Amino acid sequence: MKLTLEDVKKARDNIKGVVRKTPLLYSSTFSKKSGYNVYFKCENKQKTGAFKLRGAYNKIVTLSEEERKRGVIASSAGNHAQGVAYAATAFGVESTVVMPITAPQAKVQATKGYGAKVIQCGEVYDECYIKALDIQNENRAVFVHPFNDEAIIAGQGTIALEILEELPEADAIIVPIGGGGLISGIALAAKEIKPDIKIIGVQAEIVASTKASLEKGEIVTLRGAKSLADGISVKTPGDITFEYIKKYVDDIVTVTEDEIAQAIFNLMEISKLISEGAGAVALAAILSDKIHIKGQNVVAIISGGNIDIAMISKIIDRQLVLLKRRIHFRVQLQDKVGQLGGLINQIGSLGANIVRVRQERNWEESGLDFANVTFEIETESKEHSLNIINTLKQKGYEVDIIC
Template sequence: MTALPPPVSASDVVAARDLLDGVVRTTPMAGARALSALTGTAVHLKCENLQRTGSFKIRGAYTRIARLSERERAGGVVAASAGNHAQGVALAAQLLGVRATVFMPERAALPKVDATRGYGAEVVLGGDTVDDAVVAAGEASERTGAVLVHPFDHPDVVAGQGTVGLEILEQVPDVGTVLVSAGGGGLLGGVAAVLRERRPGVRIVGVQAAGAAAWPGSLAAGHPVRAGGMRTIADGIAVGRPGDVTFPQVSALIDEMVTVDEDMIARALVHCLERAKLVVEPAGAAAVAALMENADRFGATEGPVVAVLSGGNVDPLVLLQVIRHGLVASSRYLALHVRVQDRPGALAELLTQVGTLGANVTDVAHSRIVGALPVGDVDVELSLETRGPDHRDAIVAGLRAAGHTVGG
């Protein structure tokens, strides 16, 4: 896709692995029976959500900080992040005896802030976005001389993240396709460096959230291009522009970049919870979302498929919202507005009909002032648990057959 040579090679990744020996975990490779049945080929999940600090980020952060000179270490490090990179830098700095200051948005999730502090870093909250935190971290670096540890755009970081690729080849030697979520491209670029050199025929696929996709336009233009918007539940891969290091790395080595929408990400997260028994953050579920959406295409390639679960640091409140969204997207949860007559017993009759149709009512709201209701009618908002698309359609059809006006 580009004539620029990749800045990081497989030998760089091997050197990083030697540095990381005894520091990071060799994360498990979990079989995925349901996804294997969906695609018609063996599917495995690389569980970086079970890595120290809950994501792959410790690999790159430790590699970067460990290679600083004694003088640079003495000045400390700074970083900016809303979560995973913050924790990776904090733990890496603690292990190496380096002072770390991490800038995080004012509204960063409390569990992530607490975890970062728990690893020994000083946390400075300010601004509304990660971009604000990046500016503050850069200013602090210039003011104090502390080294700015970039979340993805440095060869040492890319090499450290690439050790995931070495483990993939050891755990699934005959792998045919690897799907990796992509934000700035550090993980994808590092993994691709290993796979392209050691197993040239492997299909390497990057995955972005459609609402925060800077890579497709950048690859088409042949240089980094800033995305037009950043709106996604997958905040871990919401990066506005590919890096100057990661762009030539990724563009030279991968086969394709795909995007997935919010519904599919939510469905993939629910799938990981229900079928794989794994807690994964939205960004970490993106590779599974791409596989679910393109099962025939990716399942048709030669050799097993590996989807990298890049992280599992999800705020419990966000998890609740995403689970509900995922259930709605997969037609397991249904919200309806049903118009009934305003008379004694009408609501009870409606609920009886819903029960007869096999749905479980989780919430009911009854109103006489919704929209332009005719005199003598009321609006009943129902929240229902269903068994899937066919059951959802049967419920709606059954209520309409009973004479009710039904809307979403």
Template sequence: MLTLDKIYHAAYVLKKIARKTDMIAAPLLNTESNIFLKTENLQVTGSFKVRGAYYKISQLSEEEKSKGVIASSAGNHAQGVALAAQENKIPCTICMPDGAPISKVEATKSYGAKVCLVKGAYDEAYEYACKLQKEKGYTFIHPFDDDEVIAGQGTVGLEILDQLPEVDVVLVPVGGGGLISGVAYAIKHLRPECKVYGVQSAGAPSMKESMEQHQMLTLDSVSTFADGIAVKHPGDLTYELVNQYVDGIVTVTDDETAAAVLALIERQKLIAEGAGAVAVAAAMYNKVDIKGKKTVCLLSGGNIDVNILSRVIARGLMMAGRSSTLTIALEDKPGQLQGVSEVISRCGGNVVSVHYSQADTNMRITSCYLHIGMETRDHAQVEQIKQELAKAGFNIVQTVNG
């Protein structure tokens, strides 16, 4: 069973392997709250997962270790298990979804693990790992539904209370629920007045829907770039712990998460993966009441796939009103583009792309559509540009952010 003593024991064991990550003030992320970031994205292996994986493996018997270990993971638990196995000189096999970021796959291999890529999401990788475990007799290291793993993750909660004893709200990413189970258990036993909320992707709300319907649910599919929390079915243990100790679960969209990734890069000089940034997204978009409260956003990981980082930043710019395209219906005559450009320039916008369209059957033959891409400061500036263009007699027919 999970106990506070077990979490304290995990903290003692982890002293030699896990970093006590910094707590960083981040007042600009939401000026109505007092935001702090628990930077597990700067943890060994780039995420909190090494805590639970290492503690679990440290508690195995010699017989269990001799069989070798196996795990399923979207990437971060894989690296934690692989590192822990390497430190303990144990053979290690990891089953990962075939869509896992290449960077996470290669990082897992670099710790000496054998990697099996499985078609589908995390849940399919889990099923295949269970099949191999039965066939080969490996010792299974579950990513979240295990008392020792949860105890290891709970050490984050101890550190939060040590670094910010007067914390009012803690926002925690949720996939299978191991992290929030451990964090909430520790915090509610030591500071019960502190609120703990889970944050899931709107495209993978398995724990939220299970909580709302008061039964364990399995989603038909998940869709989010936050691969670390793309879980169809929460854990049995974690479901019970979340029910008992968590104050609520909220969701954020991929666009909101992308905006959070961008804000962390620009304002805090920190890289977070999608799953690691959802707590910040929840704070930025006021998904829970944090006004005037000391709020900790747990950055659970920083292992973002660099191949999608540019797309995430582009989406974040769109959400922040920093990138947009206006479609303007014009009379096709000289000087029109100059007039539009002068208005945008006067308002402080920057034109980055221009495209004429003359073949639309909805237009008069003497008309055209001007598609003009802009860089702007925020949504307010976009609205100012639109108002000034309208005053100048230009007919805006569409605005696309992004």
């Protein structure tokens, strides 16, 4: 391991004036929920929407003129792609990025918009990596690795400098782990400045390759799995990053897909912060009670905010259903003028928002005089939903909850 704290400080000088110093926000709500003082380091507010610009820009600064003339190539699930494209264009360097076919279109289009040529291949990052190496062998472009490179690691470590300058009393930093570049840089810098600070990594449970590697004592490769946290869906950690993780990281925990989705939803609703799956895993670990440290001040890294609007919509719909704030139920009504209107007025008077109503004839089961009406409503809480159902039953309606 060659990196020192001075390398991270030099990286900060290299990226100064280009990379933003992102906000460090205290959350009273999540602090009450967790029992810790919870702070968010908002790399979702970074240029390109994620922390990756720090490492990518620092890497391209270090390239020679001859290397820049050859152009650069990278493989990425999306955020590194944007960082490389932005940095390369800033230096007038041609860039090519290989991304998964499953990459969110928001990331693909943004990468193209920053000036890179995008090639889509494979389902997960590791398949893109192989394709990018094949292309590099043909065109001799400089490969800009998303995590397994010490210039990249040093750039990501600048986050720790910002955190400890603003919150020197931080007791722990909770960091997403994909290939390990982010946590390696943060851990190195933070531990050199404050040796007793705890650095805890978080991985998606279905592709926790770094955790598995630490448990075995050597790098292992897991089967590819597509997590909601696509930015950290990495089957094999880097050999360089693995050494820094072994030396500096205190623990690695995992979170489920449901816990990630809930954290994304909570960040939007409570803190008004848009996070992608990888960016939400630190909060997911805190809310699922998987973080256990001495001390009170915990910093959760929101590593990025590049998430498709369509995915946000799915998460919101799903979470509202799971929380019983959106419910479907069926009511049998007499098929007479005014019956449906009266029921709609009843539901509205109870404070529900009616999203959808569908009426179907029920001739086979109940004869010609009855119809089934299906409602989808939104409420303030699970208790509010139950109150509406119980009130309708008390008024004589036959109500069956669908979900």
